[in-house]
Amino acid sequence: ESVYEEMMKCRISLNVYSYNILIRGFCAYDKMDRALLFLDEMEKNGCYPNVITFNTLLDAYCKLGMIDKALNLLQVMSTRELKPNLITYNTVINGLCREGYMDKTKDILVEMSNRGMNPDRVTYNTLVNGYCKEGNVHQALFLHDEMIRKGIPPNVVTYTALIDNMCKAGNLTRAMDIMGQMQERGLEPNEMTYTTLIDGFSKQGFLDNAFLFFRQMVEDGLQPSVTAYNSLINGYCLLGKIDKASELLQDMETAGLVPDLITYSTIIHGLCGTGDLDKAFELNERMVVKGILPD
């Protein structure tokens, strides 16, 4: 913001790119009001918002769960003769999926088709994930098949969404099945795929398997992320093996990762579960010292 003021003072005029970046910044901090202010500002300065500007705002509304605002904005776009593109529609579809309005996505798909736009891989992945979250595995798998039929082969994102769904449904065998299908198609699990599996097996108490995935990930040359560690830590905590969890906390720091709020609260919660309240407070202290505030 201060840089912006500075630039205004120096009469440096911003272009659409810089405005878009600014707007995105405010959106990321849930400052929609500020973001919209810049939308006005840019127009006053004779800089016209483009599709990307609107896509950014649309996505922000969707992520905040304000799908109605997003749909309104979509209307505004057409009154301004700004043509929505595929990303616009993908963004809105994802917003609808997040809110569980799967039936509404069909309207958007029709509108897309009326405008001569075909769903791409992101559209499909968004829908596959949406149906998975709704518990409609059937439709998710149907779309997966349709992707292949239409020559838009599923990618690792598609499969990770499906694997996650199987894991969360408690069907680990099925999850591994999907993983096998993926590899048959020449796709290799990435960091997120492994994390999904680690989380799935951890939650069912199969820590040995979870740890194997963890090792496999490293063998594949992938660096386990904070999320991967967190998933495994959670698994050990669920079994009351807080010592194991604490070891992993050390490991991640050794690996140069910065444990986050989730890491600490998972272990603190675990310590509370085993009645080690003083250790829990102690860890909370350590966390605060590291500059992470409890929420």
Next chain:
RNA sequence: CCAAGAACUCAAUGGC
């Protein structure tokens, strides 16, 4: 003056 680069969408983790 020319060229290059820079902005938007999909999958994973704890508690409440």
